[in-house]
Amino acid sequence: MDLKLEKKEIVNILEEIGTLLELSGENPFKTRAYSAGARALEARTESLAELIESEELEEIKGIGKALKEKIETLATTGELEYYSNLRAQFPSTLFDLLKVPNLGPKKVKALYSKLEIDSLEKLEAACKEGKLEELDGFGKKTEEKILDGIEHVRKFSERVLYPVAEEAAVPLLELLKKQRGTIRVSLCGSLRRKRETVKDIDIVVSSKKPEPILKAFVEHDSVTSVSGHGETKASVVLENGMNADLRVVSDEEFPFAVHYFTGSKDHNTQMRARAKEYGLKMNEYGYFKEDDTRIGCKDEAEIFSKLELKEIPPELREGRHEIEWAEKDELPELIDYDDLKGTLHCHTTASDGKASLEEMAEAAAELGYEYFGIGDHSKAAFYANGLDEKRLAKQIEEIDAFNKKHKEIRLLKGSEVDILKDGSLDFAEEVLSDLDYAVASVHSIFNLDSETMTKRLIKAIESPGITFLGHMTGRLLQQRDEYVFNMSKVLDATEKNGKWIEINANPHRLDLDWRTCLEIRDRGILFIINPDAHNTQGISDNRYGINVARKAGLTKEHVANTRSLKEFLSLLKK
DNA sequence: GCCGTTTTCGGCCCGACTGTTTTCAGTCG
Incomplete structure (x- = not known):
């Protein structure tokens, strides 16, 4: 099935329609239906093509007849008249105004329709001239707050x-x-x-x-x-x-307030709906029966148990599957912060790391790891001082020497091999066969078309000497989007070849995203959590990787490096 | 616009805070 727009793009359009409807003063529930529909679509792991072909779109809770048709039109034609008409009503720069604290759709609409303010610059000028005071509901204080808000948006608009x-x-x-x-x-x-x-x-x-x-x-x-x-x-x-x-709040209210403010919004909405089924009203102060008698709970666990739910860890409260899991007593026993017995994919001064092999190994041993995989860059990563075959051979000798001397931790020989443009690897198979493991990563030429990039990744993962793909999507949080590729097909190849998938724990990457891990888990593919550390402190970044795994709902069985050294080595041999 | 084992129509979470009001609308979480 050939689609004109990706799922992500359609999710964004639905969100935008929601905002545009707010600006036009539409019924708030209609507005909410669009953003709820967008989130519901986003939460599904299937590709858009699968959802459309299997006629499952309308089965998704939050997507009805109207949204289904709009999504399908967008997917097949890339356009939607309803959307372009809405867009024509308001300049897109109005979205910037909505980012200013205390400015919502009503006020932005008033600013635009009465004063023709459609940008932060015009808003700033109007505030300074005292023009806003002409409008109903605006006063001097509002102007001052808005000026502060503009300043704030310019400095720190990002999460x-x-x-x-x-x-x-x-x-x-x-x-x-x-x-x-x-x-x-x-x-x-x-x-x-x-x-x-x-x-x-x-x-x-x-x-x-x-x-x-x-x-x-x-x-x-x-x-x-x-x-x-x-x-x-x-x-x-x-x-x-x-x-x-x-x-x-008072101590009686505390568990409810904590639950309420932990969210997510979607999780809370589902909890309140469930409370209703039990004849209870739920807010940040407690459960209330119809006659307003309050039912207290001593902690969050009791809040859940009142609704016949197992206690849901905060990481899972994203309004996805957690309530269903808790209801059926199918909540996964989440991987914990001390479950990792070793880790791979770390750099040393041999390539672009800041600590020597010994320093990195000692730091890992101190964290209690039984094994630690060096994975310096290969020669194509020339900006990172990547190792050629000769320097790699020398590093292998160093590692052998280290392992002879030290019993507290076992160093594993490895490489982060660059995936070249055509999917071939930066090292020949006979070089890789001297290693305990190899991680294959894309570090250059990100802007290939989807088909070429997909083939590139598949070719790499099919190479016998490769253990897993490193930072598979290439995203850098708030800096660089994922490159475009067909994840389903790459996972097919990963599964078929018995390879693993990395959860790169570097907080700038966190690649994979927890939202996609569940589908991979259900395919039976193993994960490995690695810090991609470039200095000794970086090894501790693994805890951010554990955050991802917990949010995804992974247990320690799903993660290869929770195994003891012995088990891990036999896994590697497979 | 979505949803339904009390409903296919009439609901849809709701309380704190602020500023501009003189009893409340808008925003936020």
């Missing part, structure tokens, strides 16, 4: 990588923990769900006296401005540009 958010959250959590009136503290939001990128930091505290806790929060050293400060909640902007929200 930040998980480790950046985590680093900013830790001191706040510590501050809150040591406040006198604090009973319990929990990180919430996407940071608690271990998303790969995070927009703001959400924290919930339980206490009998909220005021002093809120005060301590807004006065913390890392706070540069206070954007809201009420009786039970406060919002601040941190010096790294992130927003942080604190909510203070």
